Amino acid sequence: MAVSTDFAPPFKLIAPYFLLGTLSFIVSVLMLYGVDIDDIFQTSPQTIAWVHLFLLGFVMMVIFGAMAQLVPVVLEVGHFAVDLYYAIYPLLLTGSFMMSYGFLHSPGLLPYGGTVVLISLLIFVSETFLTINKVKRFNTVMVSVIIANLFLFLGMIFGITLALGFAGEIAVDLHALLKAHIYLVLFGYVGTTIMGISMVLLPMFWLSHSFSWRPVKTALWLISIGVVSVVLASLSDIALFGYAGYALTLAAYGFYIYQIYIIYKTRVRIEEDIYKDSLLFSYISFVVALLLGVAGFVFSNERIFVAAGFLALVGFVAFLIIGHLYKIVPFLVWYERFSPLVGKRKVPMLADMVPAYSAKFGFYYNAVGVSVTTLAIAFDQPFIFKAGVSFLLIGSIFVFKDILYMINYKE
């Protein structure tokens, strides 16, 4: 992989994604105070509103910002039109908040919020595909980007249909569409993107060498077939497709975790930092979430199943994103501000730009928060849940503060 820094977008384009993403994370945590864990299974408006702000405002926002930087790295070509990213984040933020508000107070707002989100996602997907069109030779990571964006495109179509149905504009089977929508966006886009990008970022940051890529390649194929299978099941009512899809997804994650274990074991860098702590917590959460998910499925215990889902989102996905922010943001700031000064005067190292104690502080609060809230959901303890949310709130504020600090870093 030959990477060109010529293709790197300006930091002023990417910074809003990380700032608005982490700000949305704080707001989404605040929204958890309004979630009643007694009816969390009933897909209450509070729960759906929280899921959408968390996934669109935080997860998607940060992923899109990272992709603005990583797409040229992964595809080895420049963006088709990187300036389009200036339009994506305001639309995504506006649409996310409109949708969340719509779920909570005004269902009539949903199609409008959904359309705004749809436009932002369409711009992102179109720009990505037009960039992919410039690629001459494909590797596994590039294929994962294509598959992920195809799933995102389909997930958007299901999502907007769902929003119209939820608002009462059209009559559709909401349950079937919801399952397909969740699977396409969450497992199809977020899951595949995480797998593909892990192949680039983890060995790069940990300096892992001389290992086989076979497990993650297998995982990518399995999850792709699994997602298609579950979508077919939700549209056709053929239960066998559903069970096959769940089994394939589980197997895919088994292979993926094994790949992460291999990368972790062959890493050269073993120093303790916020990146290692965040990723360890993230992947441990993921393993526990998978085990809880299987237990919830086998014993038909919805509460355990929901706890697993919550842990997968806030323990696995959020910590994975936050850990990477502490690596990506200092690099981008350093690249923009200090790399031209190399050889001319002393410049800071990337590690100097990370507020280590503050990051650690935020990490512990978030880790306690996720653990307490997950246990509270599993054991039906609403008061403990709110206590856990308070820990998450402090942790999320520290993450936002740290991003601001790194963006404004001065020697």
Place this chain on the structure above:
Amino acid sequence: MVTKEDIFKAISTVKDPEVGFNLVEMGLIYDAEYNPETKHVQVTMTLSTKACPLHQMILQWVEEAVLRELPEVESVDITLVWEPAWNISMADENVKKALGGA
């Protein structure tokens, strides 16, 4: 006369900002040669990862460092190779110890 050691010393002024060590102690510089007739330096080096986002910049820093530190050199060419692939055993002991590979 510029020796291989002189060239390595010049390149050792270039630090990898991510790990904080210079390229020579990281073991990234495989070979360097000076041609006194053409006053040209040929460097053969690798990077710690193919996905390094500073790929082009690091090559540029190496070139600038050689020209800056060795005034008698007039031109520099860098050949970036991926074989043999870099691994921690190529680094100096202090790097291995600090990164954890020792």
